[in-house]
Amino acid sequence: MGRLFAIEIIYRGIYQKTLAKNISRAIVLAAHKEGKPGISFGRYGDSPERNGIPAKNFAIVATDDQTLEEGMAKYEPKEVDITISVDDTLCKGVESWAWYGLQPVNRLLKPGGTLIVTSTQPADKLIEMAHRKEYPYNLAIVKGTPSFSGLWVYKDDHTDVRVLGAISKILPDLFSLKSVQEAIMDEWHDSVKAQSAARAHERISAQTVQPNQGNPETPYAFDLPKWHEMGEGIAIPCIPAGAAVADPVNHVEGGFRPDRNPTFKKFSTRTMRPVVDFDTCIKCTLCWLHCPDSCFDVTPENLYDANMQACCGCGVCEAVCPVKECVTMVNETEFKDNSSQWEAWRKDKQGYETWLQDKIKGREERSHGFRYKGQYEEQVPEMLEIARKG
Numbered sequence: 001m002g003r004l005f006a007i008e009i010i011y012r013g014i015y016q017k018t019l020a021k022n023i024s025r026a027i028v029l030a031a032h033k034e035g036k037p038g039i040s041f042g043r044y045g046d047s048p049e050r051n052g053i054p055a056k057n058f059a060i061v062a063t064d065d066q067t068l069e070e071g072m073a074k075y076e077p078k079e080v081d082i083t084i085s086v087d088d089t090l091c092k093g094v095e096s097w098a099w100y101g102l103q104p105v106n107r108l109l110k111p112g113g114t115l116i117v118t119s120t121q122p123a124d125k126l127i128e129m130a131h132r133k134e135y136p137y138n139l140a141i142v143k144g145t146p147s148f149s150g151l152w153v154y155k156d157d158h159t160d161v162r163v164l165g166a167i168s169k170i171l172p173d174l175f176s177l178k179s180v181q182e183a184i185m186d187e188w189h190d191s192v193k194a195q196s197a198a199r200a201h202e203r204i205s206a207q208t209v210q211p212n213q214g215n216p217e218t219p220y221a222f223d224l225p226k227w228h229e230m231g232e233g234i235a236i237p238c239i240p241a242g243a244a245v246a247d248p249v250n251h252v253e254g255g256f257r258p259d260r261n262p263t264f265k266k267f268s269t270r271t272m273r274p275v276v277d278f279d280t281c282i283k284c285t286l287c288w289l290h291c292p293d294s295c296f297d298v299t300p301e302n303l304y305d306a307n308m309q310a311c312c313g314c315g316v317c318e319a320v321c322p323v324k325e326c327v328t329m330v331n332e333t334e335f336k337d338n339s340s341q342w343e344a345w346r347k348d349k350q351g352y353e354t355w356l357q358d359k360i361k362g363r364e365e366r367s368h369g370f371r372y373k374g375q376y377e378e379q380v381p382e383m384l385e386i387a388r389k390g
């Protein structure tokens with residue numbers, strides 16, 4: 001039997017769909033240059049995709065047809081040589097549309113396999129975010145702002161070819177840089193993209209992550225009902241009405257917390273989360289009214305606390321809030337837990353103010369979507385410059 005190579009690409013549904021498809025397709029094309037058959041496909045259960053919800057593509061390559069057929073007989077790979085995460089906030093874990101609970105980003109990696117992440121963060125920060133594994137694996141960073149390259153209009157910042165160049169260094173048995181560059185020329189007819197792949201190949205390096213490094217928490221999970229526990233026919237229960245919120249200082253109750261889906265959490269859906277300044281909030285209710293996921297808890301004093309079990313990170317609350325810096329979207333890599341901001345503010349207002357100012361200082365501009373006409377033309381040269389510098 002020959003050798004089978006499996007690579008998964010974890011991406012943000014819709015925003016990064018074309019990017020993930022470009023990478024998985026070009027992996028197969030580059031391997032084909034060396035006579036290796038392969039196939040690239042999306043994860044069946046992730047369709048239809050939803051904005052920002054994690055999804056996966058796979059590229060399966062073998063040294064011969066029979067090995068590929070055997071590899072493809074599985075529904076999807078149970079282990080992979082390389083996991084590519086094209087958004088660093090996914091290092092916290094992946095809760096897809098298609099399974100239940102949180103999956104560690106490195107879950108499918110073989111012993112000694114490599115996690116490739118596109119990020120400007122240092123390795124230590126990414127290692128801290130990813131769950132621990134029982135055996136060592138490697139981490140390699142393709143340096144750059146995670147690309148939210150779009151679906152209908154593809155913002156080509158060369159992330160696709162830079163990842164391909166990195167793979168040719170990390171897993172040279174799969175394909176060489178030469179094969180990658182030939183596949184790029186066939187597919188895109190762009191020598192600058194071929195150069196970007198070469199630069200990423202030169203600059204990428206991996207470091208080993210040991211079993212005692214990383215997030216020690218057990219990932220969020222729940223038990224699926226057994227077949228004999230299921231009701232007859234299809235029953236969709238109503239959402240219960242919700243309840244009041246308890247003030248952690250005065251121990252009075254008031255306000256309103258809507259009841260939420262007890263099993264589908266949105267911990268890994270967002271790349272950014274809102275940070276709320278409760279001292280400057282004028283209680284206008286706009287964030288609460290406009291939030292598409294009903295995630296604001298109304299507190300006993302009528303403030304609005306974004307509940308991190310429900311927030312998908314869309315940024316609507318920041319956009320509608322009329323008070324400057326009262327709601328600020330901050331990159332998800334800045335947070336270690338999902339606890340209530342309002343509770344922290346109630347317990348220590350001065351401490352919360354210091355925390356808030358630290359979080360919102362120098363926050364990067366929103367990194368996905370086009371906010372105004374002409375942004376695409378401005379950003380592409382900028383991204384090409386970053387890609388050139390590596």
Ligand code: SF4
Pocket residue numbers: 273274290291292293294295296306307310311312313314315316317318
């Ligand atoms: S970012 Fe704001 S508007 Fe969007 S889901 Fe979260 S709390 Fe709601």
Ligand code: SF4
Pocket residue numbers: 276280281282283284285286287288304320321322323326327
């Ligand atoms: S939109 Fe801003 S000011 Fe209005 S209630 Fe929400 S946080 Fe307060």
